[in-house]
Amino acid sequence: MQQIHIDFLNGKNAYRRQHGGGRKQMLAKAVGIKSGYLPTVVDATAGLGGDSYVLASLGCSVVMLERSPIIAKLLEDGLRRLKSDPLGKDLCLDLVYGDTKDYLTNLSMVNHPDVIYLDPMYPHQKKSALAKKEMRILREVVGADEDAAALLEIALCYAKKRVVVKRARLAPELGEIKPNLVFTGQSSRFDVYFTAL
Template identity: 50%
Template sequence: MEVQAHGASHQAAAEQWAQRLGLPLHIDAAEFALQVTDIGLQLQQLSDDAPGPVRVDFVEGGAAHRRLFGGGAGQMIAKAVGVQPGVRPAVLDATAGLGKDGFVLASLGCQMSLIERQPIIAALLEDGLQRAAADPDVAVIVQRMRLLQGNSIELIAQWQDVPPQVIYLDPMFPHRDKSALVKKEMRLFRPLVGDDLDAPALLAAALALASHRVVVKRPRKAPCIEGAKPSHTLEGKSSRYDIYAKKALKG
């Protein structure tokens, strides 16, 4: 992994990211590059058959389309975390990734805390949040999103604030369906992140902290996380939400 500046104007920022992340500005035969560009920080695989770069964009593209046309509070994720008339729970997304689910919930009015333990992915998310904060249409949404970088199990165990009403988990598990590997983000992230083999411990920690419920997103046919059994499930075409209820969410 190396850090690249696309143009001399980004050299200083590239050096800052390299220092923060402990990465070189150039390395022979690097497999990945974290690139500082005019349109934001992006991660690029450097092999000949590599997919295009991945970056966090809350202003345009898929995030904008889902914000405007995604179904609002009728979306399954909204129902899973307990969004209802007069109720917008405070949610801790303990497996934030690129922040897509966190942004959806923030756009519906939820106060979001997001934890990402992989430093490169956390850097992409931090950069995306900073750029979104400068956009008048999106700034009010990302103001509801607080990013924490570190190990979720440790941060949950050390939690000092008011406990989140809902903790949301979307762990990365081994994928047997080869079509899942086609996704550009998955091809990039799996070598960096690996599988979340500590998911049972994360679920246990989440259940100890959340005041009202824990929600786990899973592939539709995948087994539940080892440990406590969900109270009920919401199932869609390709994924489902296992809901571990502790007490009812009320307005």
């Protein structure tokens, strides 16, 4: 049986923190990090927490939302170990277990985040795009996020500045909603929707 656990301090997460490109990496640009500006972020689809951890390590305040009870338990465990380490104890990274659609619709106005980040499991993701072991297991546990387009529509009402959607490079836009800005990489891209127009 295959096993996964979340280790923010070692392995892939440590590599991304050290060699991911800092504020120059696409994810940082997509959420709008600039010198002197670090947005508050709701990661609406936390998964294994890798993207959240990058953003928190860059100085953003991040709330991770995860609705799968199994994945949320893994995140809780990884977060506990991270926060008990000198490297993680000052990070602004929190976890909420539940569906982001409920979380956002119950959020008071003062707590609306600057940015809402979405990286949903794509229903027809090709095997090659899921090649990494962790992502394959994640898909087996959570299945496809069929309601991702509905999540985007809600997110657009609650982000103060922007919503960022991670997609496979050639995937259609989520919900066929055209972004205002696109950052394209080798295998993925970030579609950015400005909400403070």
